[in-house]
Amino acid sequence: MSERPDYAAFPDAGGHFGQFGGRFVSETLMAALAELEQTYLALRDDPVFLAEFDRDLANYVGRPSPLYLAERWSRELGGAQIFLKREDLNHTGSHKVNNTVGQALVAKRMGKPRVIAETGAGQHGVATATVAARLGLKCQVYMGAEDVERQKLNVYRMKLLGAEVIPVSAGSATLKDAMNEAMRDWVTNVDDTFYIIGTVAGPHPYPMMVRDFHRVIGREARAQHLEQTGRLPDALLACVGGGSNAIGLFHPFLEDESVALYGVEAGGDGIETGRHAAPLGGGRPGVLHGNRTYLMEDADGQIIPTHSISAGLDYPGVGPEHAWLKDIGRASYVSVTDAETLAAFRELTLVEGIMPALESAHALAYARKLAPTMGKEQSIIVNLSGRGDKDIHTVAAIDGINF
Amino acid sequence: MSRIASCFEALAAQGRKALIPFVTAGDPSPAVTVPLMHAMVEAGVDVIELGVPFSDPMADGPVIQLASQRALAAGASLQGVLDMVAEFRQRNTTTPVVLMGYLNPVEAMGYETFARNAVAAGVDGALLVDLPPEEAEAVAPVFREQGLAQIYLIAPTTTEERMARIAEAGSGYLYYVSLKGVTGSAALNVDEVAVKVETIRKHAKLPIGVGFGIKDAASARAIAKVADGVVVGSALVQRIADYADQPDQIPTQVAGLLAEMRAAMDKSD
Incomplete structure (x- = not known):
């Protein structure tokens, strides 16, 4: 590496990190992602939002x-x-809760009464169900049927938190299939639903937004x-x-x-x-x-x-x-x-x-x-x-x- | 003139609308697809959309997901789909064939190789569901050079500004997705569709096909009144699933459904 990149300049406006990233989704999701991007770009520099986020990290997460x-x-x-x-x-x-606290605040700002998530081990699902309980949001978590079986404890935690866990048996019945299913849900219910993605993948702005919260x-x-x-x-x-x-x-x-x-x-x-x-x-x-x-x-x-x-x-x-x-x-x-x-x-x-x-x-x-x-x-x-x-x-x- | 353009032009001259079936290639087994394509043409379809199976069909509902799984389990691949089109072309040189699928198998083959091989096999266009115009900078010139139409989706949530951009980037025809949701979703509001199609027409010269939610002769007829083409997918794929263990019945069964739609679309008031 001869010249150091300006890391703060990534991703670019289209969500690209060099050749990676971007927004490769069906047209049915483009408007929702554009709305999320605009909302988040305004919030990431909003001192009121940032103060609320920091307060939650300190007093709710325990940072x-x-x-x-x-x-x-x-x-x-x-x-x-x-x-x-x-x-x-x-x-x-x-660590998953850093991001779910942040995204739940975004969901609240956007006035979405329902959140969905995908989860593998169940940690992100639990963290999502937790913030949903706190904010009174309806919560459904997609989880591969195989993972539901091997992470029974977290499945029960989510249920206790008031979330509904939906087992996904399509494909390999693991995290990727849960993510497919959550995307399908979001496409269908985009008017009232916020999709809390649990990792730094997915279409722009998720990789940037989730990174920022972590x-x-x-x-x-x-x-x-x-x-x-x-x-x-x-x-x-x-x-x-x-x-x-x-x-x-x-x-x-x-x-x-x-x-x-x-x-x-x-x-x-x-x-x-x-x-x-x-x-x-x-x-x-x-x-x-x-x-x-x-x-x-x-x-x-x-x-x-x-x-x-x-x-x-x-x-x-x-x-x-x-x-x-x-x-x-x-x-x-x-x-x-x-x-x-x-x-x-x-x-x-x-x-x-x-x-x-x-x-x-x-x-x-x-x-x-x-x-x-x-x-x-x-x-x-x-x-x-x-x-x-x-x-x-x-x-x-x-x-x-x-x- | 391209096969797609001549097809829509001839239909327009007759005052008829295009019937566009979607079936997943290689579902439930590779031997079914080419006879099925010929049977659909005999039933009166105008353009064939052939689904390229993908392991993670994020924009599809359960019916088409399962079709993809059946096809992959039976050994389907992108090259295999191109071979099917080449075989179809031995007997049919006029019906346009459009591939519909996801970007990754095309990336794996390479844009250039895919476009060249597709055109050589007799494919007329491609609709890559997860490739919006914003991400198509590398793909678009390759398709254009090889003469492969790039078909784009327009959704109920698409802004007018984006409609114009998509109409500009697209070729062949535009595909209006009449519902929020994945393929195979339920209710269809024809009045809403009619309004949207008129809005799209302000920005686009291309013919407009409408899909999602068309499952029988009545819905096909209703959509035919407002659009240039009627795309029907999940209803056919479900029929294929019902007959997966009697594959020799599939062409007749699917053709039967399509013939009813054709008749309803062509019936004068």
């Missing part, structure tokens, strides 16, 4: 989330100091790290499915070129087996769900099934800004396997008393590899994007325990 130095774990790994950005301590247990993660982490150590970290690590927690952490550091950025994709059984969910590592550019990005697809351009131990990363695409950051070389995208993820899950739980979500455990698994290659005077921030309670059934099943 700032701590930046915690995992001293014992760092010592055991014998290299860089590892700091954990504790998004797991947010209300509802993951930037608080990186803004806080940068200030906290400076305060605790007097310097910037050497590397940032975050798991990448759609990539919302990663972009939230990375974005405020893009211009800090000394800070290396690592997005960790779901390697499943290993990239070489084909059974994975790592489009940046094992896919190619294409168009799905309203944006151009890296996709898992076959030679005919059909989207292929993905595999990951973690429902939240089981998605064949990735946010377009990540695709761009990969191509311009600003961020590196790596992957870890299900087995490595599980080992990191167990290790953090035992060594630090923090049980991470399996999604976040992907980033931890890569930290286990990266930290020992670095000096003790160096530091890493890992985004601990969610807590692991929801995954206890999955881990227990692997251990042969049935509740």
Whole structure:
């Protein structure tokens, strides 16, 4: 990279990050997206809106989330100091709530009485149901039938919060199919419905808007790290499915070129087996769900099934800004396997008393590899994007325990 | 003159409207499609829209989603669809054929290769559902150069300003989606459609087809009074689904439905 891009200038007016992003949707959605874009562009500079958002983040979400130095774990790994950005301590247990609080405020401004969402692991669904309950909005959440089965706890949480969970059995019955179904719902009910997309993918303005709502993660982490150590970290690590927690952490550091950025994709059984969910590592550019990005697809351009131990990363695409950051070389995208993820899950739980979500455990698994290659005077921030309670059934099943 | 333009011109001269069926290519199996196309022509259709199966048909309702799944399970691919059109052209050189589908399979093949192979196979136009004119900068010159019509959708929510832009960018005909929603949605308000079609006409010289919600002879007749073409999809695809295990019945069954629509559209008041 010879010349540093002006990161703040992306996306362009059409929602493009280089060749990625954009607005590839049916004409039936163009007006709704234009309306959303106009509303959001006005709100993002509106001090009243921003103050309301900050107040909700502080008093409802519980921000700032701590930046915690995992001293014992760092010592055991014998290299860089590892700091954990504790998004797991947010209300509802993951970073997802930053975005749903923001989008719900937009929905309220637009006067939409009903919100819909897609969800994979259920974290975004829970975060959406939560803000809908608080604002008295009708809420329906689309969830792949397979995910409904493997994330029963979150399904029940959503029901308790007053949301209706609609299982989607079309296609592969996972996150991508839930997103297809939510889009279909939105097209049909666009007059009274706001679609709260849970990641930095989808048609413009979603990747930009969702990123903006999650930037608080990186803004806080940068200030906290400076305060605790007097310097910037050497590397940032975050798991990448759609990539919302990663972009939230990375974005405020893009211009800090000394800070290396690592997005960790779901390697499943290993990239070489084909059974994975790592489009940046094992896919190619294409168009799905309203944006151009890296996709898992076959030679005919059909989207292929993905595999990951973690429902939240089981998605064949990735946010377009990540695709761009990969191509311009600003961020590196790596992957870890299900087995490595599980080992990191167990290790953090035992060594630090923090049980991470399996999604976040992907980033931890890569930290286990990266930290020992670095000096003790160096530091890493890992985004601990969610807590692991929801995954206890999955881990227990692997251990042969049935509740 | 292109096959699409001559088709609409001839119909206009006769005071008739185009009947445009949509079926998913390769549904339920590849062998069904070409005989079905010929049977539809014999039933009186004017243009054939052939759906290119895609794994994630975001803008389609359950009926066409399932058709895509059946076709893919039976081995459908974009190249396979082009081969079907080439086979259809061995016996029919006049009926326009338009491919309707999603961008990604076309991207995977490459715009240039797709446009060239499609025209060589006898395809007249393509409607890429998830490619609005804003994103078509790279595609449009390639289609234009190869002589492949680029057909665009106009929706009930489309502003007049965008109608003009779409009319400018499009070729062949314009496809007015008469309902908010996905394919196969329910109610149809003919008066609202009539108003919209008149608005579109202020901005467009191209013929205007109307689809979504047309499921029988009566709705086809009503739409024929206000538009240049009547697109019928889910009703036919549902009939195909009903006969998926008796595929030899499919051409007759679908042709029967279309013949009723044709007769209703042509009947004088």
